[in-house]
Amino acid sequence: MTSPASTDAYVSRRSVLRWLGLGTASLLGGGLLSTPEPAGAALDHARMRSAMSAEFGAQGVQVLEEWLSLINRLRGADIATQLREVNDFFNRKVRWLEDRTIWRQSDYWATPLESLGRGAGDCEDYSIAKYVTLKELGIPVSKLRMIYVRARLGRSQITQAHMVLGYYETPSAEPLILDNIAASVSRASLRTDLDPLFSFNSSGLWAGGSTQSRADPLARLSRWRNAIDRMRRQGIQ
Numbered sequence: 001m002t003s004p005a006s007t008d009a010y011v012s013r014r015s016v017l018r019w020l021g022l023g024t025a026s027l028l029g030g031g032l033l034s035t036p037e038p039a040g041a042a043l044d045h046a047r048m049r050s051a052m053s054a055e056f057g058a059q060g061v062q063v064l065e066e067w068l069s070l071i072n073r074l075r076g077a078d079i080a081t082q083l084r085e086v087n088d089f090f091n092r093k094v095r096w097l098e099d100r101t102i103w104r105q106s107d108y109w110a111t112p113l114e115s116l117g118r119g120a121g122d123c124e125d126y127s128i129a130k131y132v133t134l135k136e137l138g139i140p141v142s143k144l145r146m147i148y149v150r151a152r153l154g155r156s157q158i159t160q161a162h163m164v165l166g167y168y169e170t171p172s173a174e175p176l177i178l179d180n181i182a183a184s185v186s187r188a189s190l191r192t193d194l195d196p197l198f199s200f201n202s203s204g205l206w207a208g209g210s211t212q213s214r215a216d217p218l219a220r221l222s223r224w225r226n227a228i229d230r231m232r233r234q235g236i237q
Contacts, residue, residue, distance in 0.1 A: 043068075043136055047235030048113060056117030063093060063116045071136055074148070083185050085168055086133045087178040094129070095120045096180060109223040111231045123163040126180040128227060130165045131201070132236060142169050145175070145199035145206070152193045159195070166199065200224065 052060040056075055074082050097120040112129040115121040121129075127146045144167060151162035151177050159189045161209050166175035166188065171222040182191075199208040200217040224225060231237075 019032075032050040042237040043071075044235035044237070051234040052117060053059040055113070060113075060117040063119070064113065065117060066093070067112070067133070071133060074137055077167075078169075080185075082134065082137050082139070083174055083176060083178060086130050086137075087185050090115070090126050090129045091180050091183070093119065094126060094180075095124060098122060107223065111227055111236065113234050113236075114230075117220055123180060124223075127163045127165045127178075130178050134167070134233070139167070141201050141203050142171070145201055147177075148197040149197040150197065150221075151181070152195070162194070164191075166193065202228070215229075 048064060048068075049061055052064045067089070070085065074085055075083075094115050099105050099122055102108070102118055102120050102122075105111075109128060110118070110125040111119050112132050115125040115129050124146075130147060131144055135141060136176060144165065147164050147166045148157040149162050152159050162181070165178040167178070167185075168175045176185050176187055177191050177194070178185055179191075188194075197207065200206070200221060202217070205217040205220055218228070
């Protein structure tokens, strides 16, 4: 759980949306419409193994092979199984730690190789890794959104910035939420602890009830752009 990408400090929901130049209506039940989407993740296994070995050694390569084995096993499986097992895999393999502890930075968006190699990450890192995996399994980008939220802690009114991954069966469907702080994939309406701010993927950035992307995520979200650049160097296209 970290602050939104535009700042290292907490900012309110309205100020986040003003920064994006967008509205303030809810996202989780919104009608989202995709923009033209890129192809799947297209993993270059040889380059990934080389990058993992150079950065994290034999232990890193071992966990990479577990990830690739998961992908191979889930190809052709039904969507519910893919969502559940991808969510479970990263929740088990990646331990939650703050970016300052892992990377000595206030906010760092890690690639899947970095998260698995370190065996640790925060909410953005879980969401990115699950997003990349589901893309590689053939789920269209139009059905996947990383959603920035404020998450209420327990029964209190204390909130913390957080990111989850949403799966939308159709543009207007209620999404299913994949989350590192919840064991099960669940419908958004059941996650009353989440207050959405905005959502994005590789193709667009959405807020409010808009049916079209309002911004280029690579232009507005520098940490997402930097993560994509590193993924490409590591063999994730």
